[in-house]
Amino acid sequence: MKSLARAGAVAGACCLLTGSANAAGPIEAGTAQPTDWNAILIFAAFVILTLGITYWAAQHTRTTKDFYAAGGGVTGFQNGLAIAGDYMSAASFLGISALVFTSGYYGLIYSIGFLVGWPIIMFLMAEPLRNLGRFTFADVASYRLQATPIRAMAATGTLVVVALYLIAQMVGAGQLIQLLFGLPYLWAVVIVGVLMIIYVTFGGMIATTWVQIIKAALLLLGSTVMALLVLSRFGFNFNALIAKAIEVHPKHEAIMLPGAAVANPINAFSLGIALMFGTAGLPHILMRFFTVGNAKEARKSVFWATTFIGYFYILTFIIGFGAIVLVATNPIYHVGNDLKGALLGGGNMPAIHLAHAVGGDLMKGFIAAVAFATILAVVSGLTLSGASAVSHDLYASVFRHGNVDEATEVRVSRITTVLLGIVAIILGVVFEKINVAFMVGLAFAVAASANFPVLLLSILWRGLTTRGAVIGGFVGLISALVLTIVSPGIWEAVFGYPRGSALFPYVSPALFTMPLSFLCCWLFSVTDSSKTAKTEQAAFEAQYVRSQTGIGADVAAAH
Amino acid sequence: MDQTSLRRIENDPNYRKLVSERKSLGWTLAIITLAMYYGYIAIVAFAPSLIAVPLFGSITLGIVLGVAIILASILLTGIYVIRANAEYDELTKAIVNASKMGGKR
Numbered sequence: 001m002k003s004l005a006r007a008g009a010v011a012g013a014c015c016l017l018t019g020s021a022n023a024a025g026p027i028e029a030g031t032a033q034p035t036d037w038n039a040i041l042i043f044a045a046f047v048i049l050t051l052g053i054t055y056w057a058a059q060h061t062r063t064t065k066d067f068y069a070a071g072g073g074v075t076g077f078q079n080g081l082a083i084a085g086d087y088m089s090a091a092s093f094l095g096i097s098a099l100v101f102t103s104g105y106y107g108l109i110y111s112i113g114f115l116v117g118w119p120i121i122m123f124l125m126a127e128p129l130r131n132l133g134r135f136t137f138a139d140v141a142s143y144r145l146q147a148t149p150i151r152a153m154a155a156t157g158t159l160v161v162v163a164l165y166l167i168a169q170m171v172g173a174g175q176l177i178q179l180l181f182g183l184p185y186l187w188a189v190v191i192v193g194v195l196m197i198i199y200v201t202f203g204g205m206i207a208t209t210w211v212q213i214i215k216a217a218l219l220l221l222g223s224t225v226m227a228l229l230v231l232s233r234f235g236f237n238f239n240a241l242i243a244k245a246i247e248v249h250p251k252h253e254a255i256m257l258p259g260a261a262v263a264n265p266i267n268a269f270s271l272g273i274a275l276m277f278g279t280a281g282l283p284h285i286l287m288r289f290f291t292v293g294n295a296k297e298a299r300k301s302v303f304w305a306t307t308f309i310g311y312f313y314i315l316t317f318i319i320g321f322g323a324i325v326l327v328a329t330n331p332i333y334h335v336g337n338d339l340k341g342a343l344l345g346g347g348n349m350p351a352i353h354l355a356h357a358v359g360g361d362l363m364k365g366f367i368a369a370v371a372f373a374t375i376l377a378v379v380s381g382l383t384l385s386g387a388s389a390v391s392h393d394l395y396a397s398v399f400r401h402g403n404v405d406e407a408t409e410v411r412v413s414r415i416t417t418v419l420l421g422i423v424a425i426i427l428g429v430v431f432e433k434i435n436v437a438f439m440v441g442l443a444f445a446v447a448a449s450a451n452f453p454v455l456l457l458s459i460l461w462r463g464l465t466t467r468g469a470v471i472g473g474f475v476g477l478i479s480a481l482v483l484t485i486v487s488p489g490i491w492e493a494v495f496g497y498p499r500g501s502a503l504f505p506y507v508s509p510a511l512f513t514m515p516l517s518f519l520c521c522w523l524f525s526v527t528d529s530s531k532t533a534k535t536e537q538a539a540f541e542a543q544y545v546r547s548q549t550g551i552g553a554d555v556a557a558a559h
Numbered sequence: 560m561d562q563t564s565l566r567r568i569e570n571d572p573n574y575r576k577l578v579s580e581r582k583s584l585g586w587t588l589a590i591i592t593l594a595m596y597y598g599y600i601a602i603v604a605f606a607p608s609l610i611a612v613p614l615f616g617s618i619t620l621g622i623v624l625g626v627a628i629i630l631a632s633i634l635l636t637g638i639y640v641i642r643a644n645a646e647y648d649e650l651t652k653a654i655v656n657a658s659k660m661g662g663k664r
Contacts, residue, residue, distance in 0.1 A: 105610065105611070105619075105621050105622075108621070108622070108625050109603065111625065111629075112596075112599070112625050112628050112629065113596075115628075115629055115632055116592060116595075116596045116628065116632055118632060118636065119588065119589070119592040119632045119635050119636050120589055120592060120593075122636045122639055123584075123585040123586070123588045123589040123592070123635075123639060124585060124586075124589055238618065239615060239616040239617055239618050242616075242617040242618055242619075242622070243616065243617040246617060253611065254611075256610070256611035256619045256621060256622075257607055257608070257610060257611045258603045258607045258610050258621070262603055262604065262607075263607065264604075265604035265605060268600055268603045268604035269597075269600055269604060272596065272597065272600040276596060295651075296643075296644070296648055299639070299640055299643055299644075300640060302636055303633075303636045303637055303639075303640045306632055306633050306636045307633050307636075307637075310629040310630070310632055310633045313629055314626060314629055317622065317625070317626070541565060541569070542565050545565060545568050545569065545574070548574070548577060548578055548581070548651075549568070549574070549577075549651055549654050549655060549658075550651065550655075551568070551654075551655055551658060
């Protein structure tokens, strides 16, 4: 029975985070909770506040620049907080603590991997991104390349990443809300979808930015209080906490080892690459760089984002081990008031139960509401990013070749937002049973294999041509998708083929697909002897000067 | 940007200084980050038992390395911002002004 409880908990943790084989949803592992009025009231307060902000933001959203980039007037500090809000999703908060809860140190490998992409973004990409782009990362990639094929490719990459990430968040939201608030799954998904449509359609990037900032502040506050309360139980001695965790966890000392999932070196490196470089290819994160006024503010944004996100991930060390000690050993958090029973509400709940263990009903309500706000904010950022890929890249550039007025483009963006919201609700319902983790892992792998190589090379390498970028981008995109489908995480766990039958035996394809994408970008550029290729390479110098100095960027931004 | 002003900026000593210094700092810090992280991943991959070696009481090498990598990431981005704020903005301003003057000529 005990092993069954563990298996349930592991399944839940896998759902939010890893792409490993166990595909059961957290729902199967537990039962719906009674309605938690603390959580509902705190969440209602968050919704009323953010709807107020959306109303205010709607008055200030007129132009495309307002809608996509909050008018370009966000400060570096604000944007840093908003990036942190965008980045610290439910997978980070609930998923990592759940993973530490079940597997110990293994979960912290994610904490570290999710952070180390940020310095890379800072040193190689942040300032050029701001100097070259206006609203989407496709602006940067197509700066000197042919707009139509590049934007079509970048928009495809964006929509695929956004869709995978959206499914993960919607399904996660539905399951969590069902558990936390005692609401039916469908209601939960519809509430998230409708609120997100309202925020983005009316308030655009201005509202989305403030929703992210408020959510980030709430999440940082909530996890700080939780970590302090946990430490206070151990006389503020982290060492004592770890010692106790090793003592009470059934695996004992083994929880300090990296874990079976990364036992294979190829798995360890592939996961490491996906986490680090996936960050630098997430369209909703890259989009945030266009909300600040200049390269200096872009740079500051990354510093503040890294600081807040890093601080938060250090807290996950305390919260994760705290949950092992305070939740795993307390029967009231288990089905049937019995330690042998599965965790109440399923495997993603350790952080929520920990909040109750250290701070009672009020703290639990607060943390539950923060978790919901977290998902809502991330979903809004994703939708805005998907909508801008459709309206700015596909509609305005590919179909209308730039012959479109701002009002029309914003209208198309709003219509797309509503459609994406409806699609997200449908996907959330259709994929209710899918392994959420697989989606998040796939989103990072696709971002690292399709968006990142093209974006990095377009900024840094003179030799890149349209042909190289389009082939490299699509090869990365398709190979990452195909290899993930034939990996154990979906081939065996979702399709139900026998163990060991997966054609691609590793957890993440990034170790192979990212270099493959770079290789194709290079190969099909250097062999491209067309006349346009020469023009594109010649245009690199002017692009480089602008990427370094920002000369011309202000003029274009004022458009 | 027309070819003349492009050449003028490229030949501006401030521009050359900006580009070469930012490039060397950016890549140095990027390589430190990559070495640090993939060094850690290499330990996870090839010597996982090292991760669980206790250093201070029950606190293991893995925990110390994890916190150290996170703090180092914050520190490295901080170093970049401080260097950039102190030097690059001044240089950029000088380049932009010189380019505007050149344009009026």
